[in-house]
Amino acid sequence: MRLLQAHRYRTIQLLLLAVALMIVSAACAGDDAPASSDTANAAPPDVNVSDETGSDSAAAAQAVTPTTDPVMATVNGTPILVADFEIERDRRSMGMAIEPATADAFDQSVLQSMIDQVLIDQYAAQQGIEVTDEDVDAELAIQEQIAQQNDQTLEDLVAAQMYTVEEYREAIRDMLLWGRVSEAVTADVSPTSTQVHARHILVADEATARAIIDQLNQGADFAQLALQYSLDSSTAASGGDLAWVSLGDLLQPEVENAIFALPAGTLSQEPVQSSLGYHVVQTLEVVEDRPLDQAALARKKEQAFLDWLDAQRSAAIIEQHSGSVTGS
Known part of the structure; x- marks a missing residue:
């Protein structure tokens, strides 16, 4: 999970x-x-x-x-x-x-x-x-x-x-x-929703997050840095990949708001602070009316x-x- x-x-x-x-x-x-x-x-x-x-x-x-x-x-x-x-x-x-x-x-x-x-x-x-x-x-x-x-x-x-x-x-x-x-x-309830494909790197302090952003701006590989630095052990091995996210899917609303606000292919130049620490976030793709998988549709209907x-x-x-x- x-x-x-x-x-x-x-x-x-x-x-x-x-x-x-x-x-x-x-x-x-x-x-x-x-x-x-x-x-x-x-x-x-x-x-x-x-x-x-x-x-x-x-x-x-x-x-x-x-x-x-x-x-x-x-x-x-x-x-x-x-x-x-x-x-x-x-x-x-x-x-x-x-x-x-x-x-x-x-x-x-x-x-x-x-x-x-x-x-x-x-x-x-x-x-x-x-x-x-x-x-x-x-x-x-x-x-x-x-x-x-x-x-x-x-x-x-x-x-x-x-x-x-x-x-x-x-x-x-x-x-x-x-x-x-x-x-x-x-x-x-619609079986589709606007979804973003995003990734993140979770670290403990703002200084580390800003240092990672600097490295990414200089061409460093996001997946490699996620594996090296991210405290989120469930996503670090997959390069910080959060997969496809609909509004309301994430427990950290600050992260969700950030990835939905970014255009596709954009790295946030500011760390995103949440209750877990500081996140370096990047939105890879944005698709409107993307079909929900069975679990996501069930959650949407439940809500x-x-x-x-x-x-x-x-x-x-x-x-x-x-x-x-x-x-x-």
Whole structure:
């Protein structure tokens, strides 16, 4: 992996996949251990709580569902019950040691994912996006085959994750619905983007960076200097090559801004400072509407979906009821 490349696998969908597909990883591992801590610790964005009324979402919101049970939050009038929240929190915390100092943040992350699911459900209902019983059956059949191949039963593996079979069916339905809504809202994402092919040399101090620029201006070979000086071990051997970069791909925005600002074939005459040090950067090629590879297109669609979900939260009337959490 390149040191500068952003790894954008913070997709909220993976949280649902972790819940709905725990059985798969457990079956493949030959035991019924809980999901790994990496997956369990993946945190969605902070809860967006709004007391405003009259939003577009509110106009289209479902009527408040009558209930006498304690309510954790409401999303456009749809309640999230404390009892349901506590069960989901217990599922997510399996195999984790949650310290008191982080308990509130963990609770908020669980609640946010439940709020997001309600928003997904509401959008799907408005747009006529459905998951049929046959769709759920097909997914369960695949998981049952995997369980049988490992001499286990679907029922036992589901129970180990604190589900009944019927509850697990609903988790599968939620997962599939999430995926279909994601596909629908990202259907128009362009498979191309403006991209630059660039390279860099990362050093610790400005004086060294300027000395390298001087050598390059005198005809020194960029690839050789990258191999000799660059602190980025993932690109030094390839002459500092960052390959093709789209906006948003790099973790260091200063470097990204610099390479996009340079004309093709241009070496920056000023070092670019980032949190990692000082970069000597050169833009080799610039292509508009260059096709994205599969991974880059997936990242672009993921970001488009996350942006859409942020907009749904902002437009929704979300009321969080303080003091509803018990047993934290």
